[in-house]
Amino acid sequence: MKITNVEVSITSEAKDHPVRDAIQLLDRNGHTTLTIETDEGVTGQSKIYFGREEHSPAVLAMIIERQLAPVIIGEDPAFIRGIRDRLRTLTDYQGTPGLSTFGMAAIDQALWDLQGKALGVPVWRLLGAQRSAIPTYAMVGWLELDIAGLERVSAKAMEQGFRGVKVKVGGGPLSEDLERVGAVRKVIGDDAALMVDANQAFDYAEALRRGRAYEQLGCRWFEEPLPAADTAGHVRLAEKLDLPIATGENRYGQAAFRDLIERGGVGVVQPDLRRAGGVTDCFEIGLLAAGFNIPYASHGGGAHIHVLAALPNTIYVESGLLPDDSPISLVDGCYPLPDRPGLAGWND
Incomplete structure (x- = not known):
């Protein structure tokens, strides 16, 4: 089987309900959709999401069409890691982290999707599944919500069967964080998981001060307390707090996780499919973390659910609330694995 063509399309539109975290307003829905075609008629597809900035999908589409796609035409789509390494070499001069990695992630995911469809199985079977369902929590606590709104969405998450919720922090003073997180705790109860996410908003001193306060509320983890690249700061903070530090969504590729993991700067490894480079790198990051007993x-x-199914150290898949017309129901706070061939997720 050989790759014969790569098709790319884009969408970009304003969100009906913009959401806010400590550093940004996410006010758009944008996608760059990629389809890889082969000489045997099997295709693979991926979709890269953008939550803000109108022109990013088009810029990514240009990178894929003009730079990345020509390199993979004529290649055997089974050689996923080989293709990844060629694309890394190609983009090294301009800097692989950034939109180059987004493009590599689009190709990587489409190749995995293609392999699953060629064999008639979901990708989690190709990766070697460890479990048949994935525990989940709901990311519902956005900063544009007032206390009543937070209570309402948190209650709905628990009604839908989620194991817990995540709340954004850092948009105001610590007293405001404590009021908001405390209100959510009362709604979800003492036993449900409660996570806080600062989206890189703090310096070390403020992260330490707030982290100690979040510990007192029984939070499960403190997500992105510091700028993503500050490995030394994460190490220092992890040494001072009992509350696990969750981070990784803004690191690019497996190599960016090595020092962070080895030096003990992360308590929950948390890659993003787009920025990490796709299924391949996320799976490798997960195995690296497993070697250090890090969840x-x-x-x-x-699509991340396929990686989570196969890793020995998986603890959660992140989710929004289930749509009212969702065909999926949670069972014991878990998402079942998708059964369609390829890389389909439960919200595709």
């Missing part, structure tokens, strides 16, 4: 929780859901 793995995805940033986002969708």
